[in-house]
Amino acid sequence: MSEDKPAETVENTPAEASAIPNGKGHEPGEEISASAKTPLAEDGEKETVANSAQNASPNRTENADTNLPESQEFLSGVEEKKTTRFTDFEGKTSFGMSVFNLGNAIMGSGILGLAYAMANAGVVLFLLLLTVVAVLSSYSIHLLLKSSGIVGIRAYEQLGYRAFGTPGKMAAGIAITLQNIGAMSSYLYIVKYEMPLVIQAFLKVDKPAGEWYLNGNYLVIIVSIAIILPLALMKQLGYLGYTSGFSLSCMVFFLIAVSPLILATHTCKRHVTSLLLSTAYTIPILAFAFVCHPEVLPIYTELRKYKKMQHVANISIAIMYIMYFLAALFGYLTFYGEVEAELLHTYSRIDPYDTLILCVRVAVLTAVTLTVPIVLFPVRRAIQQMAFPNKTFYWPRHIAIAFILLLFINLLVIFAPNILGIFGIIGATSAPCLIFIFPAVFYIRIVPKEEEPLRSFPKILAACFAGIGFLFMTMSLSFIIIDWTTGTSKASSGH
Known part of the structure; x- marks a missing residue:
C-alpha cells in the first residue's frame, strides 16, 4: 500500500466513534436506526446510518425474507465508497475458527494455578466460584456486544469514545495495552523458565555447563522470532484459528495425559470443602480466569455476518469451563x-525424565506460546486507535508495532526478573476494568434512555456489575499488598 493518508470518510468530530456504521446487534431483531444513537451523535450521522441500513446492496440481502437482522451487512451500502480501515475487514472467519481464537484467548497461564486454587478452596467451593465467574464473564460479553450492536462499533476503544469521549477511549486503550502486555510477559516467563528444563530433561543433562541452548534468555528470543513474530504479522486475527485449534488440542492432551497419575499414592488428607483463610486468594485467580474481553470485538469484526458472536462466546467459555x-x-x-502454585513444577517432582511428563510440559509450552499472537492483536489495535485513529491499514506500521511490542516484552522478560509484582498490580487494576467496569458503564452510557431508562432493571444490573468490578479490584490489590508485606506469594491476578 502507498504512504499513509487519512481515510476520507473519517472526521475528527464528536462522532469519531461512528467510523464503523451500520453494525448489527447480536440479539435477534436488533436493528440499527436513528433512534438507537446516543446523544453524542449528530443529526447528520443519524440520517447517514438510517440511510445506509435502508440502502443495503441487494446482492447481500438475498436471505432477508428469512433472517433480516442476520442479513444486515457490516458497512453495507457504503462499502464501495469508503476507504478500508484496519477495523473494517470483510469478516470471512468461520464460526469454528472464531471459537478456537476466543477459547485460546481465554486460556492463559492461569490454568496452571487452578489446582492450587482448588487445594485451597476445596472441590465444591471451587466449582461454585468457577461457575459464577463463567456466568459473569458471559454476561460481561453480552454487555459489550449489546453496546456494539446499538452504535455499530466493533472496537473497544471506540465504545469508550462514544460513551465518554477521548478520556474513555484512552482509558480503554491503555487498559487493554497494559493487561495484554502483562499477559504476554507471563507466557514468555513460562517459556524462559520451563523450556530450558524440558530440553535439559530430554538431553538428560544433569549438570548444565552454560550451554547456550539451555539459556532461557536465548530461548525466549528464538521462540519470539521463529514462532510468535510470523503469526503476529498476519493481517487478520481469523488466520490464527488453526494455531488456536492446535493450542487447545495441546491442552486437551495435557488433560488426558495427567489423568492416569491420579492413581498414585498420597499421604495428604483429601477434603471436599475448605474455609481456610487462604481460600480468599483463589478468588482473584478465578475472577480473571476468563479474561478475553479485549479480543472479543476484534474477533466479532472478522466473524461472518450470519453468525452470532454471543454464541461463539458462550461455547468458548463452556469449553474452557470444562x-x-x-x-x-x-x-x-x-x-x-x-x-x-505452578502445576508443571509439581508434576516434574514425580520423575523429571519421565517421557509422559516431558510431553505434557512440551504441550503446555506450545499452548502458551501460540496464545501470545492472539493477545498481541488487541494491543496493536489499541495502539492504532490511540495514535493513528484516522489512518488506513499500512503494512509497515502493522509490522513495526508488532516488532516493537515483542522487542519490549522480550527485554522485560530478560532483564526484569522481578517485574511480576508490577504485572500483578497491572492485572489487579486493568483486568477488573476490562471485565466488569468498562462493559457496564459503557452499556449504561450508550444504550439510549428512551430504550432503557436509568432505573430499568438491565441498567441497574449493569451498575451492580460495575460495583463487583470495584470490589474485585480492591480485593486483588489488598492481596498483593499482603503478599508484599508478609513475604508470601499466594495472590495472583494474572490471566
Whole structure:
C-alpha cells in the first residue's frame, strides 16, 4: 500500500466513534436506526446510518425474507465508497475458527494455578466460584456486544469514545495495552523458565555447563522470532484459528495425559470443602480466569455476518469451563495439599525424565506460546486507535508495532526478573476494568434512555456489575499488598 493518508470518510468530530456504521446487534431483531444513537451523535450521522441500513446492496440481502437482522451487512451500502480501515475487514472467519481464537484467548497461564486454587478452596467451593465467574464473564460479553450492536462499533476503544469521549477511549486503550502486555510477559516467563528444563530433561543433562541452548534468555528470543513474530504479522486475527485449534488440542492432551497419575499414592488428607483463610486468594485467580474481553470485538469484526458472536462466546467459555475444572481436579486429586502454585513444577517432582511428563510440559509450552499472537492483536489495535485513529491499514506500521511490542516484552522478560509484582498490580487494576467496569458503564452510557431508562432493571444490573468490578479490584490489590508485606506469594491476578 502507498504512504499513509487519512481515510476520507473519517472526521475528527464528536462522532469519531461512528467510523464503523451500520453494525448489527447480536440479539435477534436488533436493528440499527436513528433512534438507537446516543446523544453524542449528530443529526447528520443519524440520517447517514438510517440511510445506509435502508440502502443495503441487494446482492447481500438475498436471505432477508428469512433472517433480516442476520442479513444486515457490516458497512453495507457504503462499502464501495469508503476507504478500508484496519477495523473494517470483510469478516470471512468461520464460526469454528472464531471459537478456537476466543477459547485460546481465554486460556492463559492461569490454568496452571487452578489446582492450587482448588487445594485451597476445596472441590465444591471451587466449582461454585468457577461457575459464577463463567456466568459473569458471559454476561460481561453480552454487555459489550449489546453496546456494539446499538452504535455499530466493533472496537473497544471506540465504545469508550462514544460513551465518554477521548478520556474513555484512552482509558480503554491503555487498559487493554497494559493487561495484554502483562499477559504476554507471563507466557514468555513460562517459556524462559520451563523450556530450558524440558530440553535439559530430554538431553538428560544433569549438570548444565552454560550451554547456550539451555539459556532461557536465548530461548525466549528464538521462540519470539521463529514462532510468535510470523503469526503476529498476519493481517487478520481469523488466520490464527488453526494455531488456536492446535493450542487447545495441546491442552486437551495435557488433560488426558495427567489423568492416569491420579492413581498414585498420597499421604495428604483429601477434603471436599475448605474455609481456610487462604481460600480468599483463589478468588482473584478465578475472577480473571476468563479474561478475553479485549479480543472479543476484534474477533466479532472478522466473524461472518450470519453468525452470532454471543454464541461463539458462550461455547468458548463452556469449553474452557470444562477444561479449567478438569485441569484443577486432576492436579488436585494427584497431589492434594502438596500441589504447588505452578502445576508443571509439581508434576516434574514425580520423575523429571519421565517421557509422559516431558510431553505434557512440551504441550503446555506450545499452548502458551501460540496464545501470545492472539493477545498481541488487541494491543496493536489499541495502539492504532490511540495514535493513528484516522489512518488506513499500512503494512509497515502493522509490522513495526508488532516488532516493537515483542522487542519490549522480550527485554522485560530478560532483564526484569522481578517485574511480576508490577504485572500483578497491572492485572489487579486493568483486568477488573476490562471485565466488569468498562462493559457496564459503557452499556449504561450508550444504550439510549428512551430504550432503557436509568432505573430499568438491565441498567441497574449493569451498575451492580460495575460495583463487583470495584470490589474485585480492591480485593486483588489488598492481596498483593499482603503478599508484599508478609513475604508470601499466594495472590495472583494474572490471566
